[in-house]
Amino acid sequence: VPRGGRWRQDVVAPTWSAVVHLADPDVEGWVFRPCHAAHLARLCPGIHCRICSERGAFAEALPMADIAITWSVTQADIDSAVRLRILSTPAAGRDYFDVHVPPRVAHFYGHFHGEIMAETALAMILGMTRGVRPAATHLAGLEWPQQELGQCMRPLRGAHVCILGFGHIGQWTGRLLKPFGVRLTGIRRNPEKATQPTFMTSGDSVLPLSDLDAVLPTVDHLVIILPGGVETDGIIDARRLELLPPHATLTNLGRGNAIDERALEHALRLGRLGGACLDVFSREPLPADASLRSCPNLWRLPHAAAISPNYLDLFVRDFAHQFCEWQKNS
Secondary structure, eight states, X not given: OOTTSSOOGGGSOSOEEEEEEOOOSSOGGGOOOHHHHHHHHHHOTTEEEEEOSSHHHHHHHGGGOSEEEESOOOHHHHHHOTTOOEEEOSOOOTTSOOSOXXXXXXXXXXXXXXXXXXXXXXXXXXXXXXXXXXXXXXXXXXXXXXXXXXTTOOOSTTOEEEEESOSHHHHHHHHHHGGGTOEEEEEOSOGGGSOOOTTOOTTOEEEOGGGHHHHGGXXXXXXXXXOOSGGGTTSBOHHHHHHSOTTOEEEEOSOGGGBOHHHHHHHHHXXXXXXXXXXXXXXXXXXXXXXXXXXXXXXXXXXXXXXXXXXXXXXXXXXXXXXXXXXXXX
């Protein structure tokens, strides 16, 4: 956003009708409210939002909408939206919209999650290395577990952190970790097409996926931030888990398909890994009878790494930026 806090009005259409259905029964920060509509109107004066709290009202309003902002959409919704030009979701994953969309309709996905999710990744790693999570969970019943914690507590400073999926969220995570004095390795599909971030130092590197097996034996903390899809299915399998040192921790904030959960559980139960923090799973919600729930040294979040009161404020700014760029290029 420019210094004045508004997008230039000469790149915004005079009137765009946006229908918004962003509601969640459990998470207050995921509910789009009039304050968010007002924020968007200040950034993009040409957009008028109609907020629909119910799914039926959203479907009814779609035929007259130029812009649809929602968590999910059906093919029937798309077929009825004859005026639609933009389909947007705050979600970062490209697996949210499983529909056929006409070429005239642009997709907007969220590019703002990094600064929230990076804090979650940092908390997960610190919680494991500094004993906070064990002390609060399976060691909480012990009277004075100094001996038990002494066996698992390690410094973060000087550790080697490998971030598998070094895109926007991965780089935010690296940026927050770097002041702790870690050595960073970012793994991405096409590192040659990306500029190495300025926060990385001489001991850090950005490498292709083909180098992952060579890197894993030197890793203290593996952070996975990958999208879903067949290309990432089981990318961390039993063989790659065996390559990690026994003290290493694993953190997954991307999609649950990336890890062979049975192999991970086996490694943790045998003491072959120092610990794991998972925000995502192959099945969500995680079934009540899932054996992962009782797995030692495994800590869980319910796909909550991006929850924050300012979630939709960040989304609105991100949407406004994407809308402005789309206007310029249309």
